[in-house]
Amino acid sequence: MRPRRSARVDPVLVQAVIAAALSFAHLHDLASAAGQDGWKAWAYPVSVDLLLVAAWRRLRSGRDRGAAWGWFLVALTASLGANIATAGLLDLQHVPAWLRILVAGWPAVAFLGGTLLAHTPEAATEPGVQPDSPLQEPASTPEIAPTAPRVPPALVAHARKLADDHRARTGAPIDNETLRTRLGVPAPLADAIAAHL
Structure with missing residues (x-):
């Protein structure tokens, strides 16, 4: 007979759950104090x-680590800021206007970050061909062109403004590398956006 394993509680997991619950409550309290009710x-x-999870x-x-770190730090700052603000340093009965503006603007920031993190193309992997037997020739597979990443319409609209501004200033159409740099997106996404312009 196998010896029965006794159930053990992982103290690191317990600590993570407690910390997440406290941070969750602080963010809720701050949003509520800033006028976001219900x-x-x-x-x-x-x-x-x-x-935070998407950036992590x-x-x-291992892909687009610069963008991932940027969005991770944005979310971490929002979480840490709420923890500090609700620690008695801020009068939650009289929240300053600048903080109300930050809280009200957060959904747009989170939407942009989530969209960019979710729509960055995955790294292409080549499927290996497994023959049925050592004597059988591997079946030839037709080459499939990689699909272009999906581009949110709001991102295309923003890129059009940048392209129009570039043409007005330089007299030349914007190139893909300049577009990529101005938008802060990976090259494949910049190429997909340029195809919509």
């Missing part, structure tokens, strides 16, 4: 945490 106050901590997953994948 379900909206609960949506703020979810939004911050989801952006991108960091773990």
Whole structure:
């Protein structure tokens, strides 16, 4: 007979759950104090945490680490800022206007970060061909052109403004590298955006 394993609680996991719950509550309290009541106050901590998770997953994948670190730090600043603001340093009965503006503007920031993190193309992998037997020739597979990444319409509209501004200033159409630099997106996404201009 196999010896029975006793259930053990992982103290690191317990600490992570406690820390997440406290941070979640601080974000809710700050959003509520800044005028976001009802379900909206609960949506703020979810939004911050989801952006943190999306950026962390991108960091773990090893792709676009610069953008991933940027969005991770934005979300971490929002979470840490709420923790500090609700520690008694801020009068939650009289929230300053600048903080109300930051809280009200957060959804747009989180949407942009989440969209850019979600729509960066995955690294292409070549499927290996496994023959049925050592004597059988591998079947030839037709080459499939990689699909272009999906481009959000709002990003195309913003790129058009940049392209129009570039043409007005220089008299020449914007090239893909300049567009990529101005938007801060990977080259494949910049090429896909340029195809819509």
